[in-house]
Amino acid sequence: MKKKIMLPFLLTLLSLIFSYPLLAAEPTVADVVKSIDTIWVLLAAFLVFIMHAGFAMVETGFTRAKNAVNIIMKNLLTVAIGVVTFYLVGFALMFGQDVAGFLGVTGFALQGVNEEAFTVPLEGFWFFQAVFAATAATIVSGAVAERTKFIAYCLFTVVITSVTYPIVGHWIWGGGWLFQRGFIDLAGSTVVHSVGGWSALVGAYLVGARLNKFTPDGKINVIPGHNFPLGALGVFLLWFGWFGFNPGSTLSGMSSDIAHIATTTLLAGAAGTIGALFYTWLAYGKPDASLTLNGALAGLVAITAGAQVVTAAGSLAIGALAGIVLVISVSFVEKVMRIDDPVGAISVHGVCGSFGTLCVGLFAQETGLLYGGGAAQLITQTIGVFSVAAWSMVLSSLVFMLLKATVGIRVTVEEELEGLDLGEHGLEAYENYSLNPKSIAATSLASK
Template sequence: MKTKSVNKGIILTIMTALLLAIPGVALGADPTVESNAIAIDTIWTLIAGFLVFFMQAGFAMVEAGFTRAKNAGNIIMKNLMDFSIGSIIYWLFGFAIMFGIDKAGLFGTTGFGMSDTFEHLGLSIPLPAFLLFQTVFAATAATIVSGAMAERTKFISYMIYSFVISAIIYPVVGHWIWGGGWLMERGMIDFAGSTVVHSVGGWAALIGALLIGPRVGKYTKDGKSHAIPGHNITLGALGVFILWFGWFGFNPGSTLSGTNPDIGKIALNTNLAAAAGAAMTMIFTWLKYKKPDVSLTLNGALAGLVAITAGCLAVDPLGAAVIGALAGILIVLSVEFIDQVLKIDDPVGAISVHGVCGCFGTIMVGAFAVDGGLLYGGGSALLITQLIGVASVFAWTAVTSLILFGIIKATLGLRVSEEEEVMGLDIGEHGMEAYSGFEMKAPSVNL
């Protein structure tokens, strides 16, 4: 009996010492419900931010897979550097423009270089965690443009563009809708950025691709479009799956709260829209072209994801599936129109996926929102607000991008030489090959 008592005493002593050594459990520390909630919300936001960061790999794989092998290294370099440059400039300037205090609802004017506490935001998580989460969103907007201008853009010109969009173009839109600006005051709903992130990138891509012109050999003399297949559809598919995975951080993470029960609904709506987008694109291309198109179906999944990003919290699962399915049809029609009617060369379909479907998804919130949507008895007020927001963002992004790309084109130049383009940007811009040692098939005439 004495031995048992001694052993029991030793065990109690050890357990007490361990408890005292654990922060928040030690006597006198007494964790509160509030402090636990802050910890959970912070961890959730950071994990979601890490998922969104991983989307950079997805964008890189999609763009590299959908384009030719001779430009793969250049594409990887652009995706690496637009995030690196964007992270620094957004920290110094972009975040303050987006979330600083303003007087006219147009852009923030305080907190440059993170010189403010941003207490007016009323955050429930530490400011550095919020900054990181917003940084990966800004980088997403910048990297969208890379695909539409792939295979013929000067590397230095792309770097300048990435700097400006991360510092000014994207943050101004973010302020209007998320930072307390005039569209936020009006009641516009863009929960995770169909317009703030995706349409900004998509419309900038439209202007960039328009000004730089099509790739050599893309259109015949009579204007007929000539398909230029990507070199690795498997790599492109991997990129789409990575993006789909990352979107579970993009949308649910925008709650900034791991204790918010809506994260389950948002994740479900996100998945349903992506699945419906891919399924509808497959069916539509099967009927239209007599065979299901692989690359368009991959973009169909992305179209559904982009479209639901604005209303992932506002709509119900049925609405999410319908929005995704409609986006799956729209992506096919948009790609054809931009390529064959407008004669704008977009190698990866970025304009259609992000610009067109981003705007479409934002507008659809006005119809499908359970609270205030036209189809749910809410009248037309929200729909009108969504239309105003989409039009305003298009005007801002198109005009500023036109000025930016116009200046770059007139000074440094946007485009590499024809010789460099035919040889490949890996050699011309970086002096290396992505697939060194592999024998490449001889290119067709003018390719």
Template structure:
């Protein structure tokens, strides 16, 4: 009996421990009725964390724009980047999300679920709807904030608020519906995984129209049309912004899986990083050869060019393809910035049109060549390439036309541009009655002869 008693006790203890471990999955699944599995919980947390990273990209855009422009406008830059997210979040929740993901009849625009009044079950989401809405909201804010850089240092604040509102409410969501919301381009099989076209080219082409209509900054071009550089006040801030954007892109692209359990996350992150690295490296080399010195601001934009270009095909291409796309974008950004400035005479202080519009379209088209499944270089024929080109052209026409109407209406009523006096003094004082660097005084450097 003495021998059996310890064995019996050990058996009972072992049985209890086994039962406890077997019950843990059931406890975890039953803790919240809205979470049907641990996978759903992981996917939800992953999507939210990725969304938080994309939100942090607003800080990156703010630093890039502030650093690449003059000190007298830094406060205005910060205010615009703050408010386009704040106002955009509200209008996208009320209107834009439904236009983008609501049910439609012709593949053009969603017509249900305004103010989140629908369940959106037709989307077949594996995560709760509020998490998906938040993730999409930060993308909408990205498209809107791109415009501010190209029109910096001379735009009325109230005019900026209005066009940022409209972009988040209508212009961006319609494109999003076409490609991500089950619209006509989605039905054609267009690939734009994380938004080279949906997000970046929409912002870039709206910026192009805005910059044309508002005109160049005072002193940018002389009477003969010669371009004069207007250096930014803090390249360090600009560099910090690029690093923040690069970091945030690891939420932008891998987060678009909406799944923390997806095996594709690693490949997407790798492709994203390779394209950015290739873009920066090649831009540095090109500027070194072209200008005899490696250009800092262009190289920073080269990294962004690679990131924008790979965003469409980050899931569809191989690492080699990603590096090639990023490298080509690194070449393209140099000549695009020059062409827009020197030939078209369009004043874009931060290079937003080239980075987001030109490289966004370029990266989308490159998917037609480099996609492992269906790409021309992989024996897929021209079907995907043609679809990609149709998508890029269609989005350009829609965005340019609607932006022309929007900016034209604002210019004819409230006006787009501040007065010349306000521009010379700086928008911080003229628009906000303050200075970003109050108490600082710029002095000419001393010269030792």
């Protein structure tokens, strides 16, 4: 009886399957290509989103336990605020109709956008760009960690994701004046990383150093993070996400450059790790673990501008040099500039982002100085680097000074000693956590 019932059912199912192409319109080659591109862009965007977990873990691990909740909250709100402001305002300023090569003026809240101008659906393109925008903001979080008011950071995030970053993005990716000059920045060594890094420099300077970081007699105290393995996990998450960050910036799953970009990205990260390792080994007598981890990020940041246009050998050189530049920069920022950057964000993103962008003018296969392309590309890259640095620092200075005059940008001494978790959020990350008595004594002495 069951066989009699199943046979007609199977025949009906098979007829539907084989007749489907006759009932549905045949997809064109263009439809297939667009589908592949859309899937690729979204997968890459998902990888970039994972980088926010990486940033959160790096910052949490490299700072003290009493501020862990605050750091998690900042990184969470960076994403939430960033995607909303980029949807409402930032996307239009970045990709809207160009005005004088400076900014876009159409497409607010994705309204009135010519969808035919994009190779993937508008919302897919926006999604990819939105997770990038939030990345630029979260770089600032690490540099101002452990002493900045939560409300001040949130308000700053609104500005950087809706104005600072999008306008730079328009200059380079939206058809603006740097794009017209031939400036090369595939995935944002300058657009994303240096915007965040130079903004972080201003923020860390204006907020001031953590208590007892610098003593009146010129001594620099090391303030160790509470969970090194957590910070290392963050670096690995960021490295993994970078395979969406750089290859995904082709915006096409059909691009023949994807494998090459992935290769140069991997090699530069590895070379940055090795460069920082050996430099610290030679300079300090021991291979410094925290600087080696940041060396990996330095190599990745540096290759992000030219991953598509440099050779595999060139990526090794750029990454290794970036790892060394990172160590030198961290020392300079702390010892010479006397700026307290708990996670090295200024050096990793601002300095190495700019360095990697300049390297395009040297190592690009067709236009680089070392390949016989002359100095034109290097000059263009230099103009772009300094223009973006100036824009980011000036606007960040105005915003931080305005916040300082209104809501304030720094917590009280008591809140900093107790920890921002309790002072700002009324919650501790770890049960029965208590402050290290030595830290209490040291910071109390500095505050007298």
